Amino acid sequence: MIETIEWTPAGVVMIDQTRLPREQVFVTCHDYREVAQAIRAMVVRGAPAIGVAAAMGVALGVLGADPARLDEEFREICDTLAATRPTAVNLFWAIERMKRVYAEARSGPVEAIRERLAAEARQIKLEDIAINKAIGGNGAPLVPDGRTVMTHCNAGALATAGYGTALGVIRAAVAAGKRIDVIAGETRPFLQGARLTVWELQQDGIPATLITDNMAGYFLKSGRIGCVVVGADRIAANGDVANKIGTYSLAVLAKENEVPFYVAAPVSTLDLALESGERIPIEQRPESEVTHVFGVPVAPEGIRVENPAFDVTPNRYVTAIITERGVAEAPYAESLRALVESKEVVAR
Amino acid sequence: MIETIEWTPAGVVMIDQTRLPREQVFVTCHDYREVAQAIRAMVVRGAPAIGVAAAMGVALGVLGADPARLDEEFREICDTLAATRPTAVNLFWAIERMKRVYAEARSGPVEAIRERLAAEARQIKLEDIAINKAIGGNGAPLVPDGRTVMTHCNAGALATAGYGTALGVIRAAVAAGKRIDVIAGETRPFLQGARLTVWELQQDGIPATLITDNMAGYFLKSGRIGCVVVGADRIAANGDVANKIGTYSLAVLAKENEVPFYVAAPVSTLDLALESGERIPIEQRPESEVTHVFGVPVAPEGIRVENPAFDVTPNRYVTAIITERGVAEAPYAESLRALVESKEVVAR
Numbered sequence: 001m002i003e004t005i006e007w008t009p010a011g012v013v014m015i016d017q018t019r020l021p022r023e024q025v026f027v028t029c030h031d032y033r034e035v036a037q038a039i040r041a042m043v044v045r046g047a048p049a050i051g052v053a054a055a056m057g058v059a060l061g062v063l064g065a066d067p068a069r070l071d072e073e074f075r076e077i078c079d080t081l082a083a084t085r086p087t088a089v090n091l092f093w094a095i096e097r098m099k100r101v102y103a104e105a106r107s108g109p110v111e112a113i114r115e116r117l118a119a120e121a122r123q124i125k126l127e128d129i130a131i132n133k134a135i136g137g138n139g140a141p142l143v144p145d146g147r148t149v150m151t152h153c154n155a156g157a158l159a160t161a162g163y164g165t166a167l168g169v170i171r172a173a174v175a176a177g178k179r180i181d182v183i184a185g186e187t188r189p190f191l192q193g194a195r196l197t198v199w200e201l202q203q204d205g206i207p208a209t210l211i212t213d214n215m216a217g218y219f220l221k222s223g224r225i226g227c228v229v230v231g232a233d234r235i236a237a238n239g240d241v242a243n244k245i246g247t248y249s250l251a252v253l254a255k256e257n258e259v260p261f262y263v264a265a266p267v268s269t270l271d272l273a274l275e276s277g278e279r280i281p282i283e284q285r286p287e288s289e290v291t292h293v294f295g296v297p298v299a300p301e302g303i304r305v306e307n308p309a310f311d312v313t314p315n316r317y318v319t320a321i322i323t324e325r326g327v328a329e330a331p332y333a334e335s336l337r338a339l340v341e342s343k344e345v346v347a348r
Numbered sequence: 349m350i351e352t353i354e355w356t357p358a359g360v361v362m363i364d365q366t367r368l369p370r371e372q373v374f375v376t377c378h379d380y381r382e383v384a385q386a387i388r389a390m391v392v393r394g395a396p397a398i399g400v401a402a403a404m405g406v407a408l409g410v411l412g413a414d415p416a417r418l419d420e421e422f423r424e425i426c427d428t429l430a431a432t433r434p435t436a437v438n439l440f441w442a443i444e445r446m447k448r449v450y451a452e453a454r455s456g457p458v459e460a461i462r463e464r465l466a467a468e469a470r471q472i473k474l475e476d477i478a479i480n481k482a483i484g485g486n487g488a489p490l491v492p493d494g495r496t497v498m499t500h501c502n503a504g505a506l507a508t509a510g511y512g513t514a515l516g517v518i519r520a521a522v523a524a525g526k527r528i529d530v531i532a533g534e535t536r537p538f539l540q541g542a543r544l545t546v547w548e549l550q551q552d553g554i555p556a557t558l559i560t561d562n563m564a565g566y567f568l569k570s571g572r573i574g575c576v577v578v579g580a581d582r583i584a585a586n587g588d589v590a591n592k593i594g595t596y597s598l599a600v601l602a603k604e605n606e607v608p609f610y611v612a613a614p615v616s617t618l619d620l621a622l623e624s625g626e627r628i629p630i631e632q633r634p635e636s637e638v639t640h641v642f643g644v645p646v647a648p649e650g651i652r653v654e655n656p657a658f659d660v661t662p663n664r665y666v667t668a669i670i671t672e673r674g675v676a677e678a679p680y681a682e683s684l685r686a687l688v689e690s691k692e693v694v695a696r
Contacts, residue, residue, distance in 0.1 A: 021648040183654075186638070186646070188536060188560035194639075194647040202648055209652040212536035212638055214500075214561035214594025218659040221596065246562025248569065252604050253597055290534070290560055291542075293641040298534070299542040300369040300550055304557040306531075311566040 021199040032061030039084040046159020051090030055121040088233040128161035134324035136172030143173035147226025153244035154196035155231025165264040181207035189289040232265035239315030239332025240277025251317035277312035369547040380409030387432040394507020399438035403469040436581040476509035482672035484520030491521035495574025501592035502544035503579025513612040529555035537637040580613035587663030587680025588625025599665035625660035
């Protein structure tokens with residue numbers, strides 16, 4: 001299995017997700033600004049993965065910081081990384097975690113601070129893999145045997161430190177012996193489904209079929225789909241879910257056709273400070289992502305474009321939210337709060 | 349305005365819609381087999397336009413047929429053209445109309461048959477433009493002023509002999525002084541929205557914004573959209589509508605967000621012989637349309653693909669069907685039958 005992101009002596013190494021699956025190219029970020037740029041350009045993407053990337057970016061930044069101006073540079077490092085992408089809360093969660101470690105270690109020698117931060121970033125990565133396996137274990141019983149699972153975007157190993165959230169549920173269901181196959185929407189404009197999800201599933205030998213996003217309704221209406229499983233970039237206290245653009249449409253179409261709609265995400269994706277999804281900031285990405293595919297123009301010059309990268313699915317369309325601590329159902333205000341307050345990883 | 353299709357002394361001339369908007373290349377079909385191939389390859393596409401193309405193909409075929417084997421060759425010509433694409437009923441409607449003219453003219457000299465068929469094909473084209481203007485006139489009052497109209501695929505001048513069905517409604521609303529703009533989904537896999545619809549609107553100076561198909565739900569939920577207007581490839585007696593893949597999803601999302609969903613189509617798109625949309629044949633197109641964009645691969649090799657080119661929207665999602673003879677509303681079994689039986693073009 002290819003590593004999404006790694007802490008190495010040479011820097012933070014990432015597989016370049018803008019070039020998959022045609023090329024497997026690894027990028028080494030030598031300072032925190034390069035990490036920030038890699039997040040912005042979606043060399044690394046996926047809410048949990050950009051959390052890990054941000055944590056490693058902070059550690060890398062402090063490694064290169066001037067000990068005489070440490071607090072000032074630390075603030076600059078954190079601010080730069082936090083400004084890369086607005087929607088996925090895992091980014092901010094990881095930076096906050098690094099800030100706490102920094103505050104604890106601040107009174108010690110600079111070498112100790114650096115070691116603590118690097119260790120914490122590696123720890124966040126290791127935890128993420130364990131969390132995804134727990135999400136998979138909790139979600140697998142919900143996947144109907146002998147049916148097709150629909151997913152959107154890439155909530156796989158490449159969107160995380162490994163194993164994946166939505167694809168983690170699928171992997172765990174397959175590991176549990178369920179005979180399932182997957183339909184993946186290509187996920188325009190960035191084509192995470194076409195480029196990343198079906199590629200991951202192909203490597204695992206899990207039968208996968210690629211469709212264009214506008215075919216999802218056709219298949220949800222057909223009776224073939226046993227459930228939809230997607231990831232999340234931020235979940236509000238009431239269970240509203242921000243995720244890749246198109247998720248809302250899938251959720252409405254799933255409900256209309258009585259297909260269960262599951263969201264798989266770590267507890268770090270919960271943002272209980274936001275009462276509802278209406279207040280989740282939605283990133284607007286460059287027009288060129290829509291007008292061009294791999295550099296090839298697909299639209300006339302000068303045309304206006306909108307490119308919201310995420311949408312918000314209201315909680316009434318969400319059958320359940322699968323986390324590493326258990327499965328939350330409506331009313332979400334209570335069930336999500338209970339998950340955050342429980343420290344145990346609850347295995348179903 | 350560019351002509352979609354023309355009968356010329358050199359053959360049937362079409363603008364190559366696979367190469368728009370980057371190149372404006374005209375293709376001349378010298379015999380009916382070339383017309384059939386152009387329809388199959390979507391050099392010409394759109395239900396009314398392929399009706400015109402098929403009629404011209406029949407006329408061209410008879411022009412080149414052996415007078416000694418005319419009936420046999422006529423059958424072969426019609427069968428070849430009818431086998432090109434299965435979903436749009438206008439293709440079969442146009443061929444049936446040419447068969448009736450052939451039967452009437454059959455007893456006369458071969459030159460007279462040829463002239464009659466060529467005249468009929470040109471007449472179908474002229475009628476189509478007039479029909480689209482009547483559709484526009486009937487639909488324009490339904491378009492809310494000062495709002496955004498959403499459309500899908502291309503139901504414009506390029507999908508017809510000129511003016512368009514869904515885009516005809518938009519053009520007529522603009523001509524009536526309504527201040528509207530348009531959001532067009534790019535319409536993967538063939539990108540008719542990105543390549544054709546926004547290009548047509550750009551040329552007419554109608555403000556248009558391009559989105560990827562999976563953004564439609566985001567905008568329908570936003571309150572910005574005053575109505576959705578799409579074309580149709582076949583409409584069953586009960587008002588179920590076959591149209592470009594993704595139409596069903598738009599219709600469900602429109603209903604969920606209380607946005608009116610209109611279908612604009614000529615009466616020749618009605619197939620009252622089919623009780624419901626479940627029996628409309630859905631064309632499956634080549635996998636390469638999904639895995640490649642302008643020849644560039646966007647998915648890993650060897651991945652399974654589904655590529656249904658159309659879906660069926662059940663009548664309960666359709667607010668009204670706008671035809672050249674008037675606007676039909678539910679219950680459609682009655683209102684559509686009444687439109688077919690009325691000979692008058694009813695202007696609203």
